[in-house]
Amino acid sequence: MTNQNNKSALTTLVTVFFFWGFIAASNGVFIPFCKTYFNIDQFQSQLVDFAFYGAYYIGALLLFIISSSIKKDIINFWGYKKGIIYGLLLSAVGAFVMFPATAGAEQGQTSIFYFVLIALFIVGLGFSLQQTTANPFAIALGDPKTGSHRLNLAGGINSFGTTIGPIVVAFIIFGSAPLSSEKLAVMIKTNEIKLTTVQALYIGVGVLFLMAAALFHFSKKLPALKSDTAFEPANKAKNLLIVLTVIIIGCFGYIFSTYTGNEVASETLENTRLTLLIVALAAVVGCLLFAYSSSSKKPEGWGAMKYPQLVLGMLAIFTYVGVEVTVGSNLGELLKKAVDGSNLNELGLPTLNDAQLAPFISLYWGGLMIGRWVGAITVFNPSKGLKKILLILVPYVAFGVILLVNFGKYSTNQILFFAICVAVQIGGFFLAKDNPVKTLKIFSLLGLIAMVIGLLATGNVALFAFLSGGLFCSIMWPCIFTLSIAGLGKYTSQGSAFLIMMILGGAIIPPLQGKLADVFGIQPSYIIAVLCFAYLLFYTFRTKSILDKQGVTY
Numbered sequence: 001m002t003n004q005n006n007k008s009a010l011t012t013l014v015t016v017f018f019f020w021g022f023i024a025a026s027n028g029v030f031i032p033f034c035k036t037y038f039n040i041d042q043f044q045s046q047l048v049d050f051a052f053y054g055a056y057y058i059g060a061l062l063l064f065i066i067s068s069s070i071k072k073d074i075i076n077f078w079g080y081k082k083g084i085i086y087g088l089l090l091s092a093v094g095a096f097v098m099f100p101a102t103a104g105a106e107q108g109q110t111s112i113f114y115f116v117l118i119a120l121f122i123v124g125l126g127f128s129l130q131q132t133t134a135n136p137f138a139i140a141l142g143d144p145k146t147g148s149h150r151l152n153l154a155g156g157i158n159s160f161g162t163t164i165g166p167i168v169v170a171f172i173i174f175g176s177a178p179l180s181s182e183k184l185a186v187m188i189k190t191n192e193i194k195l196t197t198v199q200a201l202y203i204g205v206g207v208l209f210l211m212a213a214a215l216f217h218f219s220k221k222l223p224a225l226k227s228d229t230a231f232e233p234a235n236k237a238k239n240l241l242i243v244l245t246v247i248i249i250g251c252f253g254y255i256f257s258t259y260t261g262n263e264v265a266s267e268t269l270e271n272t273r274l275t276l277l278i279v280a281l282a283a284v285v286g287c288l289l290f291a292y293s294s295s296s297k298k299p300e301g302w303g304a305m306k307y308p309q310l311v312l313g314m315l316a317i318f319t320y321v322g323v324e325v326t327v328g329s330n331l332g333e334l335l336k337k338a339v340d341g342s343n344l345n346e347l348g349l350p351t352l353n354d355a356q357l358a359p360f361i362s363l364y365w366g367g368l369m370i371g372r373w374v375g376a377i378t379v380f381n382p383s384k385g386l387k388k389i390l391l392i393l394v395p396y397v398a399f400g401v402i403l404l405v406n407f408g409k410y411s412t413n414q415i416l417f418f419a420i421c422v423a424v425q426i427g428g429f430f431l432a433k434d435n436p437v438k439t440l441k442i443f444s445l446l447g448l449i450a451m452v453i454g455l456l457a458t459g460n461v462a463l464f465a466f467l468s469g470g471l472f473c474s475i476m477w478p479c480i481f482t483l484s485i486a487g488l489g490k491y492t493s494q495g496s497a498f499l500i501m502m503i504l505g506g507a508i509i510p511p512l513q514g515k516l517a518d519v520f521g522i523q524p525s526y527i528i529a530v531l532c533f534a535y536l537l538f539y540t541f542r543t544k545s546i547l548d549k550q551g552v553t554y
Contacts, residue, residue, distance in 0.1 A: 009141055009219075009223065010138065010141050010142075010150060010153075010154075012215060012216065012219050013084075013134060013137060013138060013141070013154070014153070014154045014157040014158075015212055015215070016084060016087075016088065016130050016134050016212065017134065017154040017155065017157050017158040017161070018157050018158060018160065018161040019091075019127075019130075019161065019208070019209070019212065020127055020130070020131070020158055020161065021157075021158035021159055021160065021161030021162035021163075021165065021365070022161035022162070022164070022165040022168075023052075023123065023127075023161075023165065023205070024052070024162065024165075024325075025161065025162035025163070025165040025166055025328070025361065025362075025365040026165040026166060026168070026169040027048050027049060027052060027329060028166055028328050028329055028331065028332060028357075028361035028364075028365070029166045029169045029170045029173070029332070029354075029357060029358050029361060030048060030169065030173075030198075031045045031046065031048050031049075031329055031332060032045070032332035032333065032336060032354050032357060033173060033354050034048060034113060034116070035333070036188055036354055037107055037108075037188055037193075037195070038107075038108065038109065038110050038112070038113040039107075039108050039110060040110060040113060041514075041518050042330070042333055042514040042515070042517045042518050042522070043255075043273065043277075043511055043514040043515040043517075043518055044110075044113070044259065044514075045333075045514065046329060046330070046510040046511040046513070046514035047113075047117055047511060048116075048117065048120060048329075049325055049326075049329050049506055049507060049510040049511065050117075050252070050507045050508075050510070050511050051117040051118070051120045051121040051124065051507075052120050052121070052123070052124040052127075052506070052507070053124065053321065053325065053503055053504065053505070053506030053507040054121070054124070054504065054507035055120075055121045055122070055123070055124025055125045055127070055128055056124055056127065056128040056131065056500065056501070056503035056504065056506070056507075057128075057245075057501050057502075057503060057504035057507065058125065058128070058245075059124070059125045059127075059128025059129055059132075060128055060132055060497055060500045060501040060503075061241055061242075061245065061501055063075065063129070063132065063497070064238065064241070064494075064497055064498075064501075065238060065242075067231055068231075068233060068234070068235070068238050071231060071233065072231055073231040073493070075132060075133055076231070076493075080133050080134075080136065080137040080140070081137075081216060081223065083129060083130075083132070083133035084129075084130050084133050084134055084137070084216055085213050085216050085217055086129060087126045087127065087128070087129030087130035087131075087133065088126060088130065088209045088210075088212050088213035088216070089126070089209070089210070089213050090122065090125055090126030090129060091122075091123045091125075091126025091127060091130070091206075091209045092126070092206045092207075092209035092210050092213070093122055093126070093206075094119050094120065094121070094122030094123035094124070094125070094126060094206075095119070095123055095202045095203070095205045095206030095209060096202070096203065096206045097118065097119040097122055098116065098119040098120075098198065098199060098202035098203075099199045099202065099203060101115035101116055101118065101119045102115065102116060102195040102196075102198060102199055103199075105194075105195045106191055106194075107188055107189050107190075107191055108189075110259075112195075116198075119202070126209075128500070128503075131500055131503070132496075132497060132500050134154075135151065135481075135496065135500070136493070136496060138150045138151055138154050139151065151477075151478050151481075152372055152375035152376040152378075152475075152478055153376040155368075155372040155375065155376070155477065155478070156369060156372040156373045156375070156376045158372070159365065159366070159368045159369030159370075159371075159372045159373070159474070160369055160401075162365035162366070162368060162369065163362055163365055163366040163369050163401070163402055163405055164362070164405055165362075165365070166357075166358040166359075166361040166362045166365065167358050167359070167362050167405055167406065169201065169358070170355060170357075170358035172197055172200070172201050173193065173197050173198065173201075173355075174193065174354065174355035231494075232303050232304070232490060232491055232493075232494050233301075233303065234301065234302055234303020234304065234305065234494065235301050236291075236294070236295075236301035236302050236303075236305075237291065237301075237302050237303050237304070237305045237498070240287055240290070240291055241287075241501070243287065244283055244284065244287045247279070247280065247283040248280050248283060248284075248508070251276040251277065251279050251280040251283075252276075252280065252511075254276060255273050255276055255277070258272075258273060270515075270518060270519055271519070273515055274512075274515045274516065274519055277508075277511060277512045277515050278512070280508055280512075281508055281509070281512055284315075284318060284504070284508065285315065288311055288312075288314055288315050288318075291305045291311050292308055292311040292312065295308075295311070296308065303491060303494050304488055304491035304492075304494040304495035304498055305498065307487065307488055307491065307495070308546050309483060309484055309486060309487065309543050309546050309547060309550075309552075310484050310485065310488060310491075310495045310498065310499075312484075312539055312542060312543055312546075313480055313481075313483060313484025313485075313499060313539070313543065314484070314498055314499060314501075314502045315502070315535070315539070316480045316484070316535070316536055316539040316543075317477075317480055317481075317484070317499050317502040317503065317505065318502040318504060318505035318508075319505055319509075319532040319535045319536055320473065320476050320477065320480055320505065320532070320536060321502070321503050321504075321505040321506045322505030322506060322508065322509030322510070322532055323447070323469070323473065323505075323509065323528075323529050323532035323533060323536075324368070324469075324470075324473040324476075324506075325505075325506040325509070325510050326506075326509045326510040326512075326513045326528060326529060326532075327364065327451075327466060327469040327470070327473075327526070327529050328361060328364045328365060328469075328470070329510045330510065330513050330514065330517060330522065330525065330526075331357070331360060331361060331364060331466065331467075332354070332357045332361065333514075333517060333522050334346065334347065334466070334522045334523065335347075335349070335351070335352045335357055335360060335463075336351050336352050336353060336354065336357060337351065337522055338351045346521060346522055346523040347458055347459060347462045347463055347523065348458040348459050349459060349460070349463060358406075359406040359409035359410065360463075360467065362402065362405065362406055363402060363406070363410075363418060363467055363470075364466075364467050364469070364470040365470055366398070366399075366401075366402035366405075366470070367421075367425075367467065367468065367469070367470025367471035367473075367474060368470045368471075368473060368474040369398055369401075369402070369474075370395045370398040370399060370402075370422060370425065370471060370474065371395075371425060371470075371471055371472075371473075371474020371475045372474050372475065373394050373395070373397075373398045374390075374391060374394050374395055374398075374425075374426075374429055374474075374475070375474070375475050375478065377390050377391070377394060378434065388430075391426060391429050391430060392426055395422050395425065395426055396419075396422065399418070399419065399422055403415065413460065414460065414464075417460050417461075417463075417464040418464060418467065418468075420464075421464055421467070421468040421471055422471065424446065424468070424471075425446075425468075425471040425472065425474075428442045428443055428446055428472075429475075436478070436479040436482045436483055437479075437483065437540060437543075437544050439475055439479050440476060440479040440480065440483070440536065440539075440540045441537065441540040441541070443472045443473075443474075443475060443476060444472075444476075444533055444536040444537040444539075444540060445533075445537055446468075446472045447469060447472035447473065447529075447533040447536070448530060448533035448534055448537060450465045450466070450468045450469055450472060451465070451466070451469065451526060451529040451530045451533055452530055453465040454466040454523075454526055454529075455523065455524070455526055455527065455530065462523070466526065469529065472533075476536070480499075480536075480539075481496075481499060483543050483547070484499055484543075485499070486547055486552050486553075487547065487550055487552035509528060509532065512528060513525045513526070513528045513529075516528060
């Protein structure tokens with residue numbers, strides 16, 4: 001293809017990245033709404049993330065199992081273009097299922113909530129297929145050396161979706177008029193705010209998915225593209241992942257069975273639920289550590305998992321996606337939950353209602369957009385002098401976009417607080433100098449410090465420490481991905497599929513934090529975010545040592 005056709009193809013491709021961001025970040029508004037509408041606890045509300053991100057894992061695992069059975073890579077057989085089209089059609093089915101799933105639903109009907117989760121799961125399955133296909137597709141549209149920069153550019157578009165998604169969804173559900181907490185609660189209880197608005201939203205989203213599928217199908221500038229990499233069997237890895245899946249389903253299945261109504265759970269039952277969530281998390285960590293240990297002694301049958309940088313990278317993707325999603329998804333509860341009957345939340349700030357949360361959720365996800373826009377600068381190959389200017393200018397331009405989208409929603413002090421957080425991020429970029437190891441090391445450390453401050457502080461200091469998590473997560477995905485598949489050779493394609501499976505972190509970690517919040521309180525529950533950033537910092541040092549021993553350049 002010519003360079004111009006490459007650009008046209010990439011322009012078409014990034015539309016699916018926008019969809020992922022729009023829907024994923026919208027969950028941050030949808031979760032607290034569901035909690036109020038269906039009278040559920042914080043753990044149950046986080047099942048929105050469990051259904052959505054769990055589908056990524058199940059979808060990628062099914063593709064791997066089927067490919068192993070027929071000894072042929074399904075994605076390669078279809079081609080990248082058809083893979084994305086099939087994924088969009090599947091997501092459209094999930095979006096349309098939302099209509100019958102919520103038909104006739106009224107406030108307090110908890111059982112309807114589980115039909116909503118099924119619809120979101122189907123949307124997520126489609127996204128899993130799109131994600132598995134679109135990432136290598138973006139890399140294939142040009143020089144592989146600049147593939148990560150194209151991913152950053154696509155990630156910037158993805159993050160634009162995450163910035164406007166919460167605002168659009170909040171407008172559709174709650175309307176444009178500001179509502180008091182009391183009025184909002186009354187409107188939900190009297191069914192003045194109904195799930196029919198959600199039905200209309202998802203019908204519109206389903207139509208957009210169909211239009212995007214048609215765009216891909218009829219686009220002559222978008223090549224079919226197939227990888228010439230042969231499918232590599234990995235029976236030990238496949239069996240381990242199946243065992244892990246059974247354990248996770250067992251843990252969550254039992255927890256689901258304990259929710260039989262709206263009665264208040266006993267302390268013993270709550271502790272049992274929390275224990276099972278910890279078991280599910282431990283199963284993920286334990287299985288990957290088992291693979292790490294066993295494959296180092298006898299690599300046959302492990303496929304890409306015989307490379308330690310990949311196994312540790314799988315756990316890094318798990319914790320990265322987990323922390324990125326859980327900080328944002330639990331933010332609504334942090335800001336709206338009053339303490340001791342007062343109008344203040346655990347941070348000592350005035351409580352917000354469901355309709356008032358969107359600007360802060362948008363600000364969190366907008367932080368990811370800021371970092372990814374900066375990461376995409378290299379795509380345009382600027383001179384060193386211009387690049388230094390852009391490293392300062394682009395973050396604040398992106399911040400300006402966030403402020404424009406949320407015009408009039410932030411106070412002067414709040415804008416100043418976040419501007420300082422952006423300045424810290426800019427300093428991190430200057431220190432990292434485009435090196436993936438340095439970048440991940442610096443931003444993991446900054447994320448760790450921010451979460452500790454959020455745990456220990458109060459007021460706006462604590463709030464913006466948590467909000468800055470988006471800024472520090474923003475650039476991690478391409479860094480982890482690059483380091484994890486470095487030196488994999490013919491196992492690169494399989495290793496990429498394993499990494500996509502570990503988006504599972506978005507399904508496991510947010511519900512775990514939700515249950516920690518039910519038991520210990522919402523602010524202390526952010527200890528889970530501290531632990532995630534701590535592992536990412538460890539991963540950086542450990543993987544650098546492994547790659548250095550292998551003589552792999554990165």
